[in-house]
Amino acid sequence: MASKFESSIQRGCDFIHDFVCSPCEEDGLNTEAQYFCNQCTKYYCVNCVPVHNKLFKRHSVLDRTDKTKWAAAPGMVDVLERCERHPGEALKLVCGDHDQLCCHVCVAMDHRQCSAIQHIPDVAKGIRKDPEFRQLPQRVAVLRVQIEDMKNDRKKNSSSLRKTRTAILDEIKAIRRKINDILDQMEKTTVQELDGLVAAQELSIKKDMESCTQMDDELKNIIDDIQSKDSSGEPPLYIGFRKCEEIIKQAKEILQNMSNVVKYNITFRKHNGIEDYLSSMKSFGDFNQSNVFGVQPIASLNPRDHVFATEGYKEYNVRMSSDKSSCNIQGMCELPGGEIVILDRNNKVKLLDQEYRVVDHCDVPKYQHDVCHMGGNEVAVCVDNYDNRHELHFMNIIKGKLVTTRKLSFTHRCYSAAHHGNNLYISSGTALYVYTTTGQLVKKLYEDKSGGNTVRNIAISNDGKTIYITNFSNNQIITLDNLGNKLATFTDPDLRGPYGVHSTTAGHVFVCCLHSDTVLQVDKDGMTKLATLARIQDGVYSPQDLYFSSRTSSLVVGGRKDTLLVISVR
Structure with a gap:
């Protein structure tokens, strides 16, 4: 078949076809074939095929839709030597410039300017003695085993x-x-x-x-x-x-x-809040899709033992014109959409957008102490007047507005809250209690009566197995397991008046200290200070709460001032 194309090229034809009509070629014409006859093993153009069909009515003629079967017809090029781009042609040449096997059509169309064109018979001499060729069956066998293992792994993964x-x-x-x-x-x-x-x-x-x-x-x-x-x-x-x-x-x-x-x-x-709340929830929960790779850069993963370094500090004013007092930010959390809820104890609960601008606010009874992210767009605010009001007020973001939906009341003080699974963890100042999300007491998990503020704020690891407590009275970080057993007690010169504590989904632990005006990173076991990330000279002033935003790779700190301090870390 190659000679057919050589003759076409030699005649200076402007068109190169993958299949040429056999009768036309015999007449010295270069016409593209549209049909192939299995019995005749010949190609026909649209003009010649009617004559063939009239003479040979019982022959099986294949059109272009069955082109792959043309190559399988008798007399065609062997499968191994067939050009994939031009199935009617045999691979006869090698282009050294492109390291590519070629047929004559390939050379005529794509490699006319290439200088390193060689005939395959010349290049193939001695191939049987080539070590790589001799190892080829073994390499293929090993790779096939790996492919089969991968298929089995994917099959198990699919089943899982x-x-x-x-x-x-x-x-x-x-x-x-x-x-x-x-x-x-x-x-x-x-x-x-x-x-x-x-x-x-x-x-x-x-x-x-x-x-x-x-x-x-x-x-x-x-x-x-x-x-x-x-x-x-x-x-x-x-x-x-x-x-x-x-x-x-x-x-x-x-x-x-x-x-x-x-x-x-x-x-x-009717209570419109019920319908509004349900309509605001698009699903029963959030899915987390992940792909587990064999190797990833440490910088992109931020493993639990990663020590963060600061890259810069920036402040954002969150005081409203209607605020009666300067801000006293005592709690904050980030929602899945990037919005931030902050608890300005002197004024209101405020909703911020991703640029830290106040977009809504909501009044709650005095005195607020902490805000906890419950999941989705729901948060819970701790309200305690030190007398007869010990409550947790639940709010939801409905159409961009903060809406109170329900509340729970307790017989003890309610200073800080954390949520994990179906449980609520409530600190009373000297004890840590576990409740169901509907307000049913499960148990008192931990108690320390050595001071009035020994169980201040709390944070829970992503797996729910570790609980971190700021012991404000004794300048300590207490680490518990989820059964209430004390695992560690941490102290440090920079840890004076520890207040807010935050555990990220990746397991990093951060603490802000009211009296020392510091922001610290502590190891996951709660035993060692890994870094002091900010001090008063960096803009920290009486910090009371903080959280880590994986979206922006930054720590957001709030305290007794009108601005949030955003610390960029890496």
Whole structure:
């Protein structure tokens, strides 16, 4: 077949075809073939194929849609030696410039300017003695084993994903059942309250009707008696008159009292917050998709033992014109969309956008102490007035606004909160309690009565196994396991008045200290200071809370000033 193309090229044809019509070629013409006959093993153009079909009606003719079968027809180039770009041509040449096997069509079309074109027979001499060629079967065998292992791993991975899907689906259905149970109970309670109100109203109506019937009977009886005594003389009539006057007086008083209630009625005003809250939640939870690679740069992973270094500091003003006092930022957290919720104790709970601009605010009762991210766009604010108010107020971001949805009340003080799984962790100043998210006490996990603020703020590791506590009274960081066992007690000259503590999803631990005006990084075991990342000269002033934003790779610090300090780290 190569000679056909050589002759076409030699005739100076402007077109090079992968298949040339056989009858046309015999007449010295260069026409592209559109059909192939298996029996004739010849190619035909659109003009020649009707003649062939008329002469050989039983022959099987293949068009371009079956082009791959042309190459399999008798007389075609062997599969191994076939050019992939031009299936009708054999690989005869090697281009050294491009390190590529070529047929004559390839050379004519793409390698005309190449200088290192060699014939394959010349290059292939001695190939059987080439060590790499001799090792080829073994290399292929090893690679095929690796491919098979990869297929098996992917098969197991697929099976594992299906099992994971089943498990998550069960969890989703369990959430739905729980929500249904809650809604059923809410409906039951609401209906019971309605039935009680209706019963009370109906009882009042029944009493009114009985009173009316009694009055009507008394009036009828007395007037009948008077009329029956008409011929008995005046004394009986006088007595009847006086008694009737008394009954009329009583009847008017009763009617006057009844007329104060024009109509018994019950109205119903639904809680819009329920629908707003549910409609704001697009799903039951967030999925985290991850690909586990064999090797990744340490800088991109930031492993748990990575020590951060600062790259710069920047301050953002978060005081509003309506604020009555300077800011006192005592709590903060970041939402999945990059928004920030800060607790300005002197003023309000504020919602910031990704540029740290205040976009909404919400009033809550005095005195607020901390804010905790619950998941999705929900946060919880600790409110405690040191007397009879010990509450956790839940808020959700609905259409860009902070909306209070519910609250929990406690019998002990509520200074700080953390959330993990189905549990809430609440600090009282001297103890750490565990509750369900619905407010049911699970247990008192830890207690220290050596000072008034020994259990101030709390943070929990991403796996829920480690709990970090700032012991403000004794200048310590306490590390517990999730059973309440003390694992470590950390002290340091830079750790004076530890207040806010934060544990990242990757396991890094950061602390800010109110009295020493410092921001520290502590190791995951809570035993060693890894770095002092900021001091008062860097803009830290009486810091009370902080969090790490993986989105911007920065630490955000708030305290007794009108600005947030954003520390860029690497």
